[in-house]
Amino acid sequence: MQLTFVLSLFVLLCAPLASADTPPAEMRALLMTGYGGSEVLKLDEVATPTPASGEVRIRVHAAAVNPIDWKIRTGKLQRNYGVKLPYIPGRDVAGTIDAVGSGVTRWKAGDTVVAVTDGGTLAEYVIAPAENVARKPAKLTFEEAAGIPTASLAAWRTLITNGDIKKGQRVLIHGGAGGVGSTAVQLAHWRGAHVIATASARNHEYLKSIGADEVIDYRTTRFEDVVKNVDVVLDTVGGDTLQRSPAVLREGGTLLTIVGIPPAQACSERKLRCPTPSTATNEQPGEELTKLGQLFDNGALKMQVEATFPLAQAAQALELSETGRARGKIIVQVIE
Numbered sequence: 383m384q385l386t387f388v389l390s391l392f393v394l395l396c397a398p399l400a401s402a403d404t405p406p407a408e409m410r411a412l413l414m415t416g417y418g419g420s421e422v423l424k425l426d427e428v429a430t431p432t433p434a435s436g437e438v439r440i441r442v443h444a445a446a447v448n449p450i451d452w453k454i455r456t457g458k459l460q461r462n463y464g465v466k467l468p469y470i471p472g473r474d475v476a477g478t479i480d481a482v483g484s485g486v487t488r489w490k491a492g493d494t495v496v497a498v499t500d501g502g503t504l505a506e507y508v509i510a511p512a513e514n515v516a517r518k519p520a521k522l523t524f525e526e527a528a529g530i531p532t533a534s535l536a537a538w539r540t541l542i543t544n545g546d547i548k549k550g551q552r553v554l555i556h557g558g559a560g561g562v563g564s565t566a567v568q569l570a571h572w573r574g575a576h577v578i579a580t581a582s583a584r585n586h587e588y589l590k591s592i593g594a595d596e597v598i599d600y601r602t603t604r605f606e607d608v609v610k611n612v613d614v615v616l617d618t619v620g621g622d623t624l625q626r627s628p629a630v631l632r633e634g635g636t637l638l639t640i641v642g643i644p645p646a647q648a649c650s651e652r653k654l655r656c657p658t659p660s661t662a663t664n665e666q667p668g669e670e671l672t673k674l675g676q677l678f679d680n681g682a683l684k685m686q687v688e689a690t691f692p693l694a695q696a697a698q699a700l701e702l703s704e705t706g707r708a709r710g711k712i713i714v715q716v717i718e
Contacts, residue, residue: 405430405441405480411505412696413468417457423697428470431502431509433483438512440495442716443524445503446474448532448561452700465501471700472503472714475510476518476527486512494518496675498531498667504696504714516671519678526685527678529711533561534674534683535667540638541569544657545614549574554609554630557618558594559585559709562640564686566616568592572682578612580605580619585709592684606630614638628652686710692718 408427416422433439451471453459479493489495489512496518497510518527540562541547553570557563558579570577571593579594586597598605604626611632617624620641627637628648636655637644644656677683688708691699696714703712 405439405507409506410693411470411502412472412693414455414465414471415468417455417460419456420697420701422455423471423700425694425696428468428505430507433481433486433509435484436486436512437483437509438479438486438489438495438497438515439481440475440477440497440508440510440515441480442475442503442506442508443477444475444528444716445472445508445714446528446530446532446561447471447504447696447699447703447712447714448473449703449706450532452704455700470502470505470508471696472505472508473499473501474528474531475499475503475508476524476530477508477716479515480507482512488512489515494524496527496530496671498535498671504693504716506693506716513666513668514671516668516675519675521679521681522685524717525687525690525713525715528713529561529685529687530674530678531667531671533711534565535670536562536640537565537569538670538674540640540659541566541614541616542573545616545636545638547573547575547614550576551613552576552578552611553614553616554578554580554605554612554627555594555616555618556580556600556605556623556627558589558597560618560706561708561711562618563616564589564592564710565683566618567594568683570616572677575614578609580623582707588686588709592686611635617641628654628656687713689713690715 409430411428413426476496495515497515499510502508553575555566558567559581577594578596579589580598580600583599589597606629609630614636615627617639624642649656688710690713693716699712
């Protein structure tokens with residue numbers, strides 16, 4: 383009996399201890415179980431994903447909510463952006479890499495990063511392609527950094543890559559206080575443009591603080607009554623706003639939009655450059671996020687967080703986004 387006890391003790395002492403960083407077999411996640419309102423969302427436990435070749439797994443500290451998340455939930459994008467149910471919403475993440483797949487050499491466990499994905503960030507762990515990952519800006523919290531990917535990439539690709547904004551140009555940005563708009567205002571200011579933005583009155587001082595030279599209250603003033611002959615318009619609103627925008631551009635000016643299709647007849651009549659909305663780029667998302675991260679670190683860009691929700695209330699974060707009244711970004715804090 384004594385020998386059995388000694389052998390048992392030896393086995394116990396020599397057995398490897400489970401690492402504190404070893405992920406659980408299951409994780410908490412916000413699941414979309416169908417299409418509709420918030421009733422189709424529920425917090426549940428699912429299997430923790432494993433990274434495949436070329437992928438990394440990120441322990442999620444914080445994730446951002448974007449309009450695409452609630453549009454997917456409602457089914458509005460089902461024709462062109464169908465998802466397999468149950469689906470975990472969320473595209474933006476800031477966190478710590480805890481595992482890498484084969485072939486990944488740039489990243490290692492322990493790296494703090496931001497990344498953009500095709501979904502799955504409203505959970506405790508998420509998988510991301512290695513080329514979609516960049517180092518978290520050192521000067522930002524995880525909550526602030528989580529707000530960068532989707533909105534800032536849209537602003538960067540539209541204004542900088544496609545629009546090639548230049549010093550001295552006059553730029554009108556519709557929806558300047560939103561996630562994309564607020565980054566666009568700062569990027570245009572960084573490039574040396576004269577920035578005009580539309581927003582509700584409560585956001586005027588905020589927009590001036592991040593680089594807007596003029597702000598128009600869209601609720602009381604029609605922008606075409608006070609703006610003429612601008613070089614570039616960036617529309618983040620769509621609908622009637624997009625249709626009315628050609629009138630304020632100089633002949634040969636540029637109409638950029640992230641929502642809807644520019645009015646072809648007006649673009650032709652005024653000889654405008656009206657590219658179809660596109661996120662096509664020759665760079666990997668991680669490369670673009672690295673450039674954006676440097677601008678956040680050197681103070682050229684600042685992140686505005688409108689509200690923060692715990693993962694258990696992530697459905698409410700999508701509801702706030704759906705109102706269209708948020709200033710800056712809406713964040714879900716996974717590690718509290």
